[in-house]
Each structure stands twice: as C-alpha cells, then as structure tokens.
Amino acid sequence: MQFTDLQAQYAALKTEINARMQRVLDHGQYIMGPEVAELETALAARTGVRHCITVASGTEALLIALMTLDLKPGDEVVTTPFTFAATAEVIVLLGGVPVFVDVEPDTGLIDAARIEAAITLRTRALMPVSLYGQVADMAAIQAVANKHGLSVIEDAAQSLGATFGGHQSCGLSTWGATSFFPSKPLGCYGDGGALFTNDDALAQAAREIRVHGQSARYTHTRLGVGGRMDTLQCAVLLAKLPRFEWELQRRAALGQRYREALAGLHLDLLAMRFGRTCVWGQFTVMVDSRDEVVASLKAAGIPTAVHYPRPLHRQPAYERFAAACPVSEQLAARVLSLPMSADLTEVDQDRVIAALAAAVGQRA
Structure with missing residues (x-):
C-alpha cells in the first residue's frame, strides 16, 4: 500500500499527462513557456482571484510573498510553530x-x-497555516490584521481546493501561497508552487521577483530570485486539472469514511469547523503511545507519517525564537497521518481502519 498513491493517479491520467509533456518537448520552451500562463489563468479562475503567479516551490511562494511586502531585518511575522519548517x-x-x-x-x-496579544510595533504580517487541508479562522485573523494595518499570507500548501465561508483557500487574504509538491492535493512531478492575490501592485512585484527582479530583460528593478516554475511541471498540472474536482470530492468522501469508522476508537479525531471544507492534504489522528501504534501498523503493512514530530520553537534552528506553545508540543507527541489520496481504495482504507483499531485497542 502507498501512503499517497501517485502511480494510480498517473495510470488514470497517463494519456493526458504524456500528451501535455510531449507538447512541451516539441515546442522546447522549457522556461516560461505558454503552459505557464495557461496554468496561471486556469488557477486564478478556479480560486476566484485576479492574479496567480506560479513559482518554483511552495517555499519560494512564501519567500516571494514576504519580499513583495518588503520585510526588513527585525520585522516580525506572527505564525504557528505547528507546521513544516518552510x-x-x-x-x-x-x-x-x-x-x-x-x-x-x-x-x-x-x-x-x-x-x-502577539502583535508589537515590529509586526509586519500574519502567516496562518491551513493545516492538513482545513483553513484557519481567516475571518478572525483578517479582522485583527485590518485593525492593526497588517498583511496576511495564507500558507495554503496543503489546502488548495478547500473553502472558508464559501470562498476558496488561497483567495482569502493579501496573499495565498500553495505548493505543488507531488503528494499535495494538486501535485506536479517535482517542485512547484503558486501565489494568489487580488492586489495588482503586489502581483507585479512577485512576477518581477521570480525572474531575478527584472521588470524587463536585463532591467533589474528590485532584488529577486530564480523562482520560476518549469514549463514541464505546469504541463503536468494542466493535465491533472480536469480531474481535480473529482479528486476533491473523493478526498472528502474518504475523509468522512475514515471519521465515521474511527469515531469509536481510543484516539482523537481533528475537529472540522462549521462553514469550512477540508481537502485532507493529510488525514491525521491523535493517538497515545504513538511509536507502538506505528510499529503495529508497519507490521500490518500500513505506511504512516508524522506531521509534525517537533514544533518549530523546539527545533535547533529556531529555538532562539522562544515561545510558550504547550498545545503544539502536546499535538506533536500524538499526531499520526494515515494513507490518503483520491485513489485510495475502500479495500485498502478498510485495511488501514482494521489495523489501526487493532493497534489502539492493544493500547487501551
């Protein structure tokens, strides 16, 4: 069993993906080819924003978003420690x-x-993370940002396709930033990411920053990076987009099926907030004696992952940014992610459920 079944997805889309990639190989425009603009137009329309700017990765998306806000040394950004290091x-x-x-x-x-309470005179932006495919309370967050004149960057690496109050993730704030890492809800076959905004000036800044700060060829208007998304990766996503809505529906159904089957076990399920949908970028539960549960699942042939085993304020690289975040530490000790993808079969899902029931039952 695969934790994320990319092979099954490719088998279903092989003809479309191969044709899209072959088209790029035929025209030879591997950098900023026509597929880049085509994908940006399609994703902007899907998300309901004016601008989509594809970039080299989800990390690059966050970096460029901050650069457009002219973040300076010493400026503060309020965020969560219970997330990936990026x-x-x-x-x-x-x-x-x-x-x-x-x-x-x-x-x-x-x-x-x-x-x-965390905002100071040095605060420049808020960066909430839409974790496991569910969006944070963006209405409350945006209200605080408006009160203090701050920008909001939604780290939506796991939540493209999720909604908050009927509005799409990535279209809820100053910037939305997502990732197309292969295992994401919409993934390419390498690294890739995108930025979303309704601000014309910020969009132009991002487009310049991703090409080394160029406003025209060899005219470097601002500091930039090499942050373009490859044409081939855009072609892969264009082939996947027509199936994406079905995949989101499938993820929702599998997520609900997991929740119903696991409700009576000796574990905790993550809450789903009213007015939000989740794309289940990860299906994550909370268990005690996690190492023993993981070992039991492994013996049954069930792959698992931990997102995330140590919050950032307890990581060596970030310990100097002291914080009191006991809830993050408690979650880090208990979270466990189970196999999840649109191509997970009910038969395999039942295997996961049975193995997990046996594992946590032994710990009860």
Missing part, C-alpha cells in the same frame, strides 16, 4: 523574526484568539 524558514532567511502563537488543541490550526 513557514518560519522564509521569515528568518529575510532577517525577520517569527513570532510563534500556539494552536487550537482540536484542530492544530493557529489559535486566532491569541494572535492580537
């Missing part, structure tokens, strides 16, 4: 200071009620 990494790379705010115990999402 969230804080980009802040520190620009000389900024990540200010960690603890998360909700039942969702793992940043606790919006705690954000305002």
Whole structure:
C-alpha cells in the first residue's frame, strides 16, 4: 500500500499527462513557456482571484510573498510553530523574526484568539497555516490584521481546493501561497508552487521577483530570485486539472469514511469547523503511545507519517525564537497521518481502519 498513491493517479491520467509533456518537448520552451500562463489563468479562475503567479516551490511562494511586502531585518511575522519548517524558514532567511502563537488543541490550526496579544510595533504580517487541508479562522485573523494595518499570507500548501465561508483557500487574504509538491492535493512531478492575490501592485512585484527582479530583460528593478516554475511541471498540472474536482470530492468522501469508522476508537479525531471544507492534504489522528501504534501498523503493512514530530520553537534552528506553545508540543507527541489520496481504495482504507483499531485497542 502507498501512503499517497501517485502511480494510480498517473495510470488514470497517463494519456493526458504524456500528451501535455510531449507538447512541451516539441515546442522546447522549457522556461516560461505558454503552459505557464495557461496554468496561471486556469488557477486564478478556479480560486476566484485576479492574479496567480506560479513559482518554483511552495517555499519560494512564501519567500516571494514576504519580499513583495518588503520585510526588513527585525520585522516580525506572527505564525504557528505547528507546521513544516518552510513557514518560519522564509521569515528568518529575510532577517525577520517569527513570532510563534500556539494552536487550537482540536484542530492544530493557529489559535486566532491569541494572535492580537502577539502583535508589537515590529509586526509586519500574519502567516496562518491551513493545516492538513482545513483553513484557519481567516475571518478572525483578517479582522485583527485590518485593525492593526497588517498583511496576511495564507500558507495554503496543503489546502488548495478547500473553502472558508464559501470562498476558496488561497483567495482569502493579501496573499495565498500553495505548493505543488507531488503528494499535495494538486501535485506536479517535482517542485512547484503558486501565489494568489487580488492586489495588482503586489502581483507585479512577485512576477518581477521570480525572474531575478527584472521588470524587463536585463532591467533589474528590485532584488529577486530564480523562482520560476518549469514549463514541464505546469504541463503536468494542466493535465491533472480536469480531474481535480473529482479528486476533491473523493478526498472528502474518504475523509468522512475514515471519521465515521474511527469515531469509536481510543484516539482523537481533528475537529472540522462549521462553514469550512477540508481537502485532507493529510488525514491525521491523535493517538497515545504513538511509536507502538506505528510499529503495529508497519507490521500490518500500513505506511504512516508524522506531521509534525517537533514544533518549530523546539527545533535547533529556531529555538532562539522562544515561545510558550504547550498545545503544539502536546499535538506533536500524538499526531499520526494515515494513507490518503483520491485513489485510495475502500479495500485498502478498510485495511488501514482494521489495523489501526487493532493497534489502539492493544493500547487501551
């Protein structure tokens, strides 16, 4: 069994993917070829924003978003420690200071009620993470941002296709930043990412930054990076897009099936907030004696992962950014991600459920 079944997805889309990639090989425009603009137009329309800018990775998306806001050394960005390192990494790379705010115990999402207390005169932006495919409380977060004149960057690496109050993830704030890493809900066959905004000036800045700050060829208007997304990777996503809505529906059905089957076991399920949909970028539960449960599942042939085993304020690279985030630490000790993809079969899902029931039953 695969943790994320990319082979089954490719088998279903082989003809379309091969044709799209062959088209790029035939025209030879591997950098900023026509597929780049085509994908950006399609994703902007799907997300309901004016601008989509494809970039080299989800990390690059966050970095470029901060660069468009002219983050300066010493500027603070309020974010969560219960996330992948890229969230804080980009802040520190620009000389900024990540200010960690603890998360909700039942969702793992940043606790919006705690954000305002973390704001200082040095705060430049808020960076909530849409964890496991569910969006944080963006209405409350945006209200705090508006009150203090701050920008909001949604780290939506796991949540493209999710909604909040009927609006699409990535279209909820100043910037939305997503990842097309292969295992994401919409994944390419390498690294890739995208930025989304309704701000014309920020969009133009991002387009210049991703090509080494060029406003025209060899005219370097601003500091930039080599942040373009390869044409071939855009071609892969264009082949996948027509199936994406079906995949989202399938993920929702599998997520609900997991939740119903696991409801009576000796574990905790993440809460789903009213008015939000989840794309189950990961299907994550909370268990005690996690190492023993993982070993039991492994013996049964069930792959697992931990997202994430140590919050960022406890990582060696970020320990200097001290924070009191006990909930994040508690979750890090208990979270366990199970196999999830649109191509997970009910037969395999039943195997996971039975093996997990046996594993946690032994620990009860």
